[in-house]
Amino acid sequence: MLNSSRHRQQSGASMIELILFIMIISIALAGILLVMNAVTGRSADTLIRKQALAIADSLLEEVELQDFISASSASATCPHNQVTTANRASGYHIVCDYNGFTMPTGITDVSGNAVPGLGSYNATVAVAGAALGSGAATIAAGSAVQITVTVTDPQGKAVQVSGYRTAY
Numbered sequence: 714m715l716n717s718s719r720h721r722q723q724s725g726a727s728m729i730e731l732i733l734f735i736m737i738i739s740i741a742l743a744g745i746l747l748v749m750n751a752v753t754g755r756s757a758d759t760l761i762r763k764q765a766l767a768i769a770d771s772l773l774e775e776v777e778l779q780d781f782i783s784a785s786s787a788s789a790t791c792p793h794n795q796v797t798t799a800n801r802a803s804g805y806h807i808v809c810d811y812n813g814f815t816m817p818t819g820i821t822d823v824s825g826n827a828v829p830g831l832g833s834y835n836a837t838v839a840v841a842g843a844a845l846g847s848g849a850a851t852i853a854a855g856s857a858v859q860i861t862v863t864v865t866d867p868q869g870k871a872v873q874v875s876g877y878r879t880a881y
Contacts (some may be wrong), residue, residue: 743807765872781880812840833867856880
């Protein structure tokens with residue numbers, strides 16, 4: 714007769730198997746949490762950069778929508794009516810009037826009112842003559858300008874966007 718205790722089937726898991734399972738799951742969970750922590754910690758940087766880019770795009774569009782030359786003169790001298798925070802909404806401006814325009818102490822709307830939450834950003838605009846194209850399709854520097862808007866975020870990182878405006 715065979716000893717019945719020797720042929721008994723094992724059911725369940727041993728203590729060593731349970732401890733190994735818990736250790737492996739703990740290590741995997743810790744790795745996932747570290748990755749999530751790194752991603753979450755940097756998500757604010759992306760928001761700040763997107764906000765700076767939105768400010769720069771908005772200001773670039775504002776400048777590009779201005780007349781290329783003065784309506785009263787076919788060959789306006791620049792600056793015609795230098796843009797400042799105070800006269801931005803009230804005066805007639807042409808594109809080159811924005812050269813040197815700055816918002817050093819926060820972003821303001823066209824009326825000069827501070828935009829809430831954007832007090833730590835600043836912006837500058839540069840407008841310079843630019844020749845475009847080549848050969849027969851060339852636009853002379855006097856008939857085109859490159860507009861460069863630079864926005865500095867609260868962390869001191871600069872975002873720069875450029876566009877062109879022609880006399881058409």
